[in-house]
Amino acid sequence: MKAIVFVKEVPETPEGVSVSENGQVQAAGGGNFLTDPIDPFAIETALQIKDAKGGEVHAVTAGNSRAEKILKEALAMGVDNSYLVADDALEGSDPNAIARVLAGAAKKIGDYDLLVTGDRAADDNSSIVTAALAQLLDIPVLTFVSEVVDFDADAKKIRVVRTLENGRQVMEATLPAVISVMKGIHEPRYPSLLGIRKASKREVPSWSLADIGVDPSTVGAAGSPTKIRSLDPPPAPSGVEMITGSPEEMAATLVQRIMDKKVL
Ligand SMILES: Cc1cc2nc3c(=O)[nH]c(=O)nc-3n(C[C@H](O)[C@H](O)[C@H](O)COP(=O)(O)OP(=O)(O)OC[C@H]3O[C@@H](n4cnc5c(N)ncnc54)[C@H](O)[C@@H]3O)c2cc1C
Known part of the structure; x- marks a missing residue:
């Protein structure tokens, strides 16, 4: 079994997301970036299949x-x-x-049985990548997967449960296939100290578009037919006070507010 998991880096806070001059969401600004919160669920899904069936998982x-x-x-x-x-x-x-880029990387890794993504990324929230990936590779796609019921690389079959607004749907597809997983499919494992130490010493190969056989004119602004016209953060909830300052100052203010409200 060979699985490839796609993980995306996103800004830690919504303030880290803005719209660029060419009308695209960008994760600019000096804020922190982290793994999209959905993607550890995708990694865990692939690792659990590997634990049960053997094989390899690539990110x-x-x-x-x-x-x-x-x-x-x-x-x-x-x-x-x-x-x-x-x-x-x-x-x-x-x-x-x-x-298109992720499809190029999948082809370079080659011989995959399963491609796994999150159901939607926390910043752009488009839920487009999974389906577009399947179309570009001409393989089946199963979205919003909440359970992998059966996975058989030899028989080239995967059966999953999709959670819909009005119920559950059991679906089967031939492998190779792309799935997008929902939060809660599995509890992502914590990396072990040994795992963290080993990972810190590993080289992460960096590929250019030429390395994965993708024509630069089909990506970037020129290869992107969609444009985001505006992006507004959700309105701040009323009656909520955001406490700012150093951790000590925030703790002192919080204690004061609790005392003022006579909660304690
Ligand atoms: C170098 C670079 C420059 C970019 N510049 C712009 C820009 O100028 N304007 C702009 O709007 N956007 C830009 N993007 C963001 C890019 O368009 C988003 O990654 C893409 O829009 C994905 O959309 P989404 O988050 O809505 O994905 P969704 O379809 O919601 O994501 C679903 C899943 O797809 C996978 N996935 C998505 N994106 C990636 C990724 N990058 N790598 C690996 N897996 C992924 C993850 O598993 C994710 O959970 C840039 C990205 C890169 C890498």
Whole structure:
């Protein structure tokens, strides 16, 4: 069994997301970046299949050199190899272009049975990448998977449960296939100290578009037919006070508020 998991780096807070001049969401600004909270569920799904059936799990990110950090986290969780695709020509890419890049990386890794993604990324929330990836590779796609019921690489079959608004749907597809998983499919494992130490010493290969056989004119702003016109954060909930300051100042203010309200 060979699985490839796609992990995305996202800004830690919604304030880290903005719209660029060319009309795309960008994760700019000096804030922190981390693994998209959905993606450890995708990694765990692939690792559980490997634990049960044997095989190998690879992780891939399309990003920049900063994203090496999340690929090392995937290694620490237990994936066998991690790969970064980084290229200046990716600037301005929309989800379709990113799917083209991920498809190129999957082809370079080769001989995959299963591709696993999160059901939607926390910043752009498009849920496009999974389906576009399947179309580009011409393989089946099963989205919003809440359980993998059966996986048989020899018989080339996967059976899953999809959780829908109005119920559950059991679906089967032939392998290779792409699945997108929902939060809660499995509890992601914590990396062990040994895993973290080993991962810190691993090299993460960085591939350019040329390395994965993707034409630069089909990605980036030129290869991205969709544009985001505006992006607004959800309105701040009323009656909520955001406490700011150093940890000590925030703790002191919080204690004061609790005393003022006579909670204690
Ligand atoms: C170098 C670079 C420059 C970019 N520049 C822009 C820009 O200028 N404007 C802009 O709008 N967007 C830009 N993007 C972001 C890119 O368009 C998003 O990754 C893409 O929009 C994915 O959309 P989504 O988050 O809605 O994915 P969804 O379809 O919601 O994501 C579902 C799943 O797909 C997988 N996935 C998604 N993106 C990636 C990824 N990058 N790597 C690995 N797995 C992934 C994950 O498993 C994720 O859980 C850039 C990305 C890169 C790498």
